[in-house]
Amino acid sequence: MRIVPRRGYLLLFTGIFIGIMISYMIFISYSPKTVSGGGIPKYIEITFLYSSEKQGWLEEVTPIFEEKFYKSYGIEVKVNLLPAGTHESINLIIHGSVKPTIWSPASSIWIPYLNYLWEKEHGYKIASEWYPLVISPIIIAGWRSIIVKYNISGFKSLYYLAKNGVDFKWGHPDPQLSNGGTMTVLLEFSEIIGKPPDKITIDDLNNETIIEMVRLIESKAVAYGKSTGFFGRWAVDNGPDAISFFGVYENIVIDN
Template sequence: MIKNKRKILFVRRGYLLLLTGILLGFVAFSAISMIYSSRRPQDSGMGMPTEIEFDFLYTSEKQGWIEQVTPKFEVWFKELFNISVNVRLIVTGTHDTVNRILDGSERPTVWSPASSIWISYMNTKWLNITGSVHDIAVDWTPLVLSPVVIAGWGSYLDEHNVTGFMDLYRLAKEGVDFKYGHPDPLLSNGGTMTVILEFAEAAGKKPEDLTIDDLKNETVIEIVRTIESKAIA
């Protein structure tokens, strides 16, 4: 049943939409305060504030690091600008951060998704939902390179010469019995990035060069579907 569900997954319109905003996988900070600034009270014109507070919406894989450095940032900011700053940390999954921003339940000043692939997705959804002509996620800076690798027993990889996703496709077509695991793409950033790389290899392109036509290409879909037929949760 799991395999059948995975096969259906790749032809659903909503899932393909998730893959339309393709960039290399980086952890990114994206300032989105400009979109919301018009909805917040403006400065009274009385000069510089003595205290400010802002919301920082980010994802759980960096929670320990963020919680450790935030107090240091607040002290540094106070010493440098003589302004007390209170950072309100809000942590959840990347897809949930997107949904919260789009439905207005969170209005963060800074958003840090698990990967920059979500920035184009966020902007596309924002433009479609609001009718705005301006992106919501702007001025983003990549911080960390997040590699995606294929790991397995060295003897097995050497025996079957597995160096990429197309080798998994080859083995599946040859009837070689193997299991392949990655997180759920609809729940995990790692799973999403893995499937993007599967599409990229199937199309013979870099991830950032993928197009909508590539994602609709029947040959590409067949390759990804075959690889995913070996996937387990």
């Protein structure tokens, strides 16, 4: 039996209520359903829109959090979990398809983008403050036998495999829909260029040699998932016949 650590639901408790504070403008714009018999509500319903790589953990600890919160404070909390790719979640918010109480993207780089789109439509920023609570690195995942056989240690390893005519299948989430996909492509450029992401320049990205090296890696791509969590599960379910190596968050590998 898997034991859920106590810190799991405590982190969720912290994350949800810090999330309410940092998502103040979302809370104002999209009021959650509450039923109150006085000054303190007896029931709170929260819509939690989040990036899909957190799905396994959140689904496991949310019932524990709801139960613990009720026992501790006498308030019934219902958390409606809605997983989506980060870019997809932004589209859902902007178009009004989902009206979340809390939004948890895969990376803080998407918050200014949401603010930009929201301000164009409504004249103000929807999320003025935020605090990162979780860090999950992007890794190259693969099947042990193939990793060992070709001594894969990074994106340059994939480049040299492709250059030498080795047949393999590569994949990652769609960069236009998923933070995981965006970060994977950025890290491809970063390693080929030889600089950390925050030191990359426009000239680096326009370098034809660099572009061709990244293009060669991407020429081996067989799949682009709409979100990192869903893509990671697809890769695990379909195995090495479907994909050899794939870019995902580290926790996706641990969870699967």
